[in-house]
Amino acid sequence: GNSVTQMEGPVTLSEEAFLTINCTYTATGYPSLFWYVQYPGEGLQLLLKATKADDKGSNKGFEATYRKETTSFHLEKGSVQVSDSAVYFCALSAPYTGGFKTIFGAGTRLFVKA
Amino acid sequence: GAGVSQSPSNKVTEKGKDVELRCDPISGHTALYWYRQSLGQGLEFLIYFQGNSAPDKSGLPSDRFSAERTGGSVSTLTIQRTQQEDSAVYLCASSLGLAGGMSQTQYFGPGTRLLVL
Numbered sequence: 087g088n089s090v091t092q093m094e095g096p097v098t099l100s101e102e103a104f105l106t107i108n109c110t111y112t113a114t115g116y117p118s119l120f121w122y123v124q125y126p127g128e129g130l131q132l133l134l135k136a137t138k139a140d141d142k143g144s145n146k147g148f149e150a151t152y153r154k155e156t157t158s159f160h161l162e163k164g165s166v167q168v169s170d171s172a173v174y175f176c177a178l179s180a181p182y183t184g185g186f187k188t189i190f191g192a193g194t195r196l197f198v199k200a
Numbered sequence: 201g202a203g204v205s206q207s208p209s210n211k212v213t214e215k216g217k218d219v220e221l222r223c224d225p226i227s228g229h230t231a232l233y234w235y236r237q238s239l240g241q242g243l244e245f246l247i248y249f250q251g252n253s254a255p256d257k258s259g260l261p262s263d264r265f266s267a268e269r270t271g272g273s274v275s276t277l278t279i280q281r282t283q284q285e286d287s288a289v290y291l292c293a294s295s296l297g298l299a300g301g302m303s304q305t306q307y308f309g310p311g312t313r314l315l316v317l
Contacts, residue, residue, distance in 0.1 A: 118303045130308040137303040185250035192242035
C-alpha cells in the first residue's frame with residue numbers, strides 16, 4: 087500500500103542554518119505530494135505542494151521538488167529562523183476507492199535556536 | 201469563509217464514560233477525515249468519509265470507536281467506555297474530495313483535546 091517515510095526528529099539547528107527534512111514515499115501511480123506544518127499551539131496547515139514529477143512547491147522560503155526517480159519530496163530552506171520551529175509533516179494524496187486518500191508521515195519536529 | 205470547526209475544544213471525562221466529538225467541515229467539502237494526535241506524536245489516521253461511499257474505517261483502534269457523517273456534512277466521532285489511553289487531541293480535516301482531484305489540500309480544524317481521568 088501507499089506510505090510516507092520522513093526523517094525522525096527532533097532536528098535542532100541554529101538560526102540561519104540550512105534545513106533539509108527528508109521525505110520518501112511509496113505509491114502506485116502518480117500521487118500528489120504535500121508538506122504541512124504545525125506551529126506550537128496552532129492547527130495543521132498546508133505549507134506547500136507539488137502535483138507532478140519535477141514540480142517544485144515553494145512557500146515562506148521553503149522548497150520541495152517532486153522527484154519520481156527517487157520517490158522523494160525533501161523539504162529545504164536556505165536560512166531558518168526561530169519562527170520556523172514547528173512540526174513538519176510530509177503527505178501524499180492518491181486515488182482511492184470512491185475518491186482520493188491522503189496519507190501522512192510521522193512528522194519531524196524542528197527546533198531553531200537563536 | 202468559515203473554516204473547519206470542532207467542538208468541544210476541550211473535554212475531560214471519567215474512565216468508562218462515552219464521549220461525542222463533533223466536526224463541521226467547510227461547506228461543499230465532500231471528503232472528511234478524523235485523526236488522533238497524542239502528545240508529541242504524529243497523526244494517527246482514524247476514519248475517512250468520501251461523499252456517499254462507504255467510509256474507510258481501517259484506522260479505528262477498537263470497536264469502542266465509531267463515527268458517522270449525517271447528510272454528507274457534520275460528522276460525529278463517538279468513543280464508548282473511554283480509557284486513559286484515549287487521551288489525545290482529535291483532529292478533523294476536510295477537503296474538496298472528488299471535485300478537487302488529487303492536488304486537494306486538507307483543511308484542519310483546531311482539534312478537541314480529550315483527557316480521560
